[in-house]
Amino acid sequence: MPIKRFSKQRELIYRVVLNTKEHPTAEMVYNWLKPENPALSLGTVYRNLNQLVEEGEVKRLPFPIERYDANTAPHAHFMCRCCGSAYDLTGINYDPSLDSLAEETSGHAVERHELFFDGTCINCTEKH
Numbered sequence: 001m002p003i004k005r006f007s008k009q010r011e012l013i014y015r016v017v018l019n020t021k022e023h024p025t026a027e028m029v030y031n032w033l034k035p036e037n038p039a040l041s042l043g044t045v046y047r048n049l050n051q052l053v054e055e056g057e058v059k060r061l062p063f064p065i066e067r068y069d070a071n072t073a074p075h076a077h078f079m080c081r082c083c084g085s086a087y088d089l090t091g092i093n094y095d096p097s098l099d100s101l102a103e104e105t106s107g108h109a110v111e112r113h114e115l116f117f118d119g120t121c122i123n124c125t126e127k128h
Contacts, residue, residue: 009040010048014070017049017058023067023077023086061086062114074112080121089117 016029024032030045049068052058061067063079067086074094079086092115103110120128 007048009037009044010051012037013045013048014052014057017052017068018070021087023061023063023069023088025065025067029068063116074114076115076117078121079116079118080124081118082120082124085121085123087121 012033013029016032017024022028026042026045026049029049030040030042033040033045049058049060053060053068056072057070059069059072061069061077063086065084069077069088071088076089076092077086078089094115098113099110102108102113
């Protein structure tokens, strides 16, 4: 387990990811923090996000553009193909029986699964 090191920048970056319902990209985090933190670089944001992922504080999501989520508990996500927004889907519970089924049918040692949905979000649907 990596040693957790505190830094003001890491704390700012973590708080931004923690306090948004969006699943921001590194560039989004950078753009949100830069006006009040002029010394902040995009490289610093990436380094700290990677450190937070290694420490288990945030989760890297495998969307076409990497996004980050401070909710590390298993849960479902939705990605809009139209606007690119990413959201948590509530009301869809993690189903450990899927892990067992995958393990039984494949022979792999399955630890957990990720559930991602994509399509058109309600905001984009209403615009068209």
